[in-house]
Amino acid sequence: MWKITLKSLLAHKLRLALTAIAIVLGVTFVSGTYILTDTIHNTFTSLFSTVYRGFDFQVRGVAQFSGPGTAVRNPIPESILPKIRKVPGVEDAAGSVVGYAQFVSHGGKAIANGGAPTIGASLHSKTLSYLHIVEGRAPTTSHGVVMDAGTAKKYHFKVGQQVRVLLFGPPRTFTITGIARFGDTANLAGATMAAFDTTTAQKVLGEVGKFNAIYVKVAPGAGKLAIQRDIARVLPRGVDVVTRQAVVNEAISSINQPLSFLSTTLLIFAFIALFVGAFTILNTFSVVVGQRTRELALLRVVGASRRQVFRSVLVEAAILGLVSSLIGLGLGVLTAMGIEALLRGFGISIPSGSPVLAARTVIMALVLGVGVTILAAISPARRAVRIPPVAAISDSHVVDVSLRRRFTWGASIAIAGAAVLGIGLSNHAVQLVGLGALGVFIGVAMLLPAVASPLSSAIGRPLARTLGVAGRLGRANSMRSPRRTAQTASALMIGLAVVSAFAVIGASISKSVTSVADNAVSADLIVYGKMSSPMSPGFSTTVPRVVAALPGVTATNTIYGHTPMSGQFKFRHSLETLTGVSARHLAGTIRLHMTAGDSRALASGTMLIDATVAKSDHLSVGDTVPVRFALTGRSTVRIGGVYKPNPIVGSYLVSDSYYLPHFQNPLPSGVLLRTSGGSAVEREVQHALAPYPNVQVQNRAQLEHSQLAQIDKLLGLVYALLALAVIIALIGIVNTLVLSVFERTREIGLLRAVGMKRRQVRIMIRAESVILSIFGAVVGIIIGTGLGVALASSLGSAGITDISVPASSMVVFIILSAVLGLLAATWPARRAAKLDVLAAIAAE
């Protein structure tokens, strides 16, 4: 039986290749994702090991509270440094200051590479520093700066040139005294680095008299454990000493969260692709079993048991899955680089390194590839088993299985899926949502044969009318086998369902954003930080003063906090982000829709919270809540009011007079302006802010537009990731068409014999393909729209306040599907048209 399985596989290389592609692509995606994230992880790990070397201990403030990947620590007084130096066994110790500093290019643009940090640092003792000056020297005055080699090369800076640097305070111009590398590399994952002498660094990056950390190197041969204990003994409360390894491990774990987010996101799309691939495999195996009916029956006649036939189909699937998975794994390496390029194209920069192929990746690729293929082949294998031996002799024998059972099952699975989906949505359980959607797709796919004939008939009517007899035959062919039509269309249906679900969500977000700009802000102009790099918690404090002084600006309101790196505080037991605004100009700049209390309560030192928080935490006006700040410690705050969610101010709002004393170096994250004039004042503001290339000025229309553009960009990325699933679905159509052309060789030969032209044969096949595609697209769009509406309406708390179904996009999807169907038919149609009439008729 092995021999038959192998021979059968090899005898149909074409069928094999087409089916394999579906699995190869899915596995490629999965393994590519793993390889990509492993590679990034590996790159960062070696980067951190490179950067954090040369010292044995780090002395630093105790973590006040740790946020997602980053801990909030207070700076430590520099008076600790001499004490540490006196500890016996300590060879060297140096204070280090780290903060925000961003170079401005020759062209006046703020330099940043994707989302990578723009770091400012102090240049301390040569032995302890990870910076190696490769050109020039360290700065000796407060006017000198050392630039990282990557930035110098990319933006053409040389030693001796002037460079503007954006800082917490007003921007300053420095002279480049040297170019440095990070350890051995020129590039630290896209980060830029401006290094100053320690005193200057304290002044422009942090606080005079304070360090962020002290690095300690012990004398060779000294007992490290004892020295660590001795150092700890001289440290004041709130400061501790940790080993180099601990620092490296912390740094590595800080990238794990964003990385696992990336891999989860990509894997979701990979699984969608695999799921669609499973339908393609199922379909191919069904057709193949149908075509091999005679052969399988013959095997039964000469003594093959049902189990042998079943196993033969599954083994065929397993071999196919295995080979495809291995190919997919190989392509995964290439794809990892591809995805990297794709993400970079969408502005998400990730460092590159040599691809990492972990054992987990190989196992997952093989398990998924082989598993999906075998699972998809089970149903066709069961059908193969039901072929009676007589089918070998009597031609007319058709294995028909009751569709009623299939429909009962399909309906049950679809309903159960919808129920699970609903539960998942109301409980925000992503896994349940996924599982439910899976159920709906499988259930609908099982029900699809019921509507296949009437729908194909309706879709094909215009084709039949315009394309003559070829069109009519194409339409008839698509109606001939409802099960096959449905199976072929299923794959495309799922692909388009997901696409349209995202289209609905995207359109709903867009619509919600539009209403945000109208409902959340009443200011005429909005100033905000251009790059939300993790190291820039805001922009210079001089910005609000500059714009407030302009004639024509009647009122300003400076927003503090509300970025991932600033405003962190503990609200009851959870780490949240606080926003501070001026209570005086609140009314003229921000639209707060109060559901309880009064926004004027801000002025009296109370906190306003949004309705979502009030509801989930069961809070109402007058309640007193415990809070904690890194700088000032524990405190309580009274709730003064509740407002409808407002993306401009976030969920926790206080006045600036409350906010400022609680944070180290608080920076503005936005300025809202009321102006007396139109575009003239706007130009005035633009001009005044020219020295600050890290901020952007927009009026309300522009704000709305730029946010829409951002959503479109994200949606574009999602579509690109989903494209693979659609391509797999199309391969399924190609596959089915090729197989049915093969199956209908005689019939096509007959049509040609009685006078059908080659061109008409091509039209016939294409018409069938287009009908199949539109059929899948229409059903997919209907289901996807339902799914999208359900998803979007459950995301109300996440800011989706309006549901919108983009009808024009849906029409485009259908037209696109028809075009893709036409493309899919190209090759099968050519094959059919090429058939030799005599040979075709003679074919058995």
Added chain:
Amino acid sequence: MPMESVNGSPAAHALDLHKAYGTGQAVVNALDGISVTFEQGRFTAVMGPSGSGKSTLMHCMAGLDRPTSGRSFVGGVDVGSLNDTELTRLRRDRVGFVFQSFNLVPTLTAGENITLPLDLAGTKVDKGWFDHLAGQLGIAGWLTHNPSELSGGQQQRVACARALISRPELVFADEPTGNLDSIASAEILSFLRTSVKDLGQSIVMVTHDPRGAAYADRVVFLADGKVVGEMEQPTADSVLERIRLLAG
């Protein structure tokens, strides 16, 4: 090794077989109460016009199809009482088949097709027996060829070898010469005849060709799903005569 007679029972026999296709008004009685016995070590031909039930009788007796009522036996085993696994084993080990349309597995070579029943059973090929069959049938030079590379006559000789490779108690041949020219037909029929004479093989052959029937020891005539007559030691002329008589 010739087939020994098992307790002296016939190679196969049927008792009051009925087989109806379709339902209601459209019902067709392909077999209408047939009782027939095929003896051990004899070559029996089953003849009759199209639709007389020849092939259906063979399918039901070989366990390829289930009769509507009645019983059929292969070597004393009640075919109707077997489940699918037992039927599979019966077909694999105790019965051989030769069909009109050759029915070779296209992806396997001629040699692989011959040993297929043994491969399926997982038993070893008796090399001597294999070589004997291949030699007798004159296909030794074609064993590595695919069926598509063989002529109809060659394909049918491969099918004959496959039917005999497992030394079955009984071979069913369904119009084995229906697709062959007269020379190829004569070769196949001679081979079947020889295997009965020399090896004591039991063969039941469905045919509509009086010249083919002349190779048999005995002819059973069917019409409208019933046995309408039989003849011992037939010749082409006597069979033709009888057919004319039955038709008249």
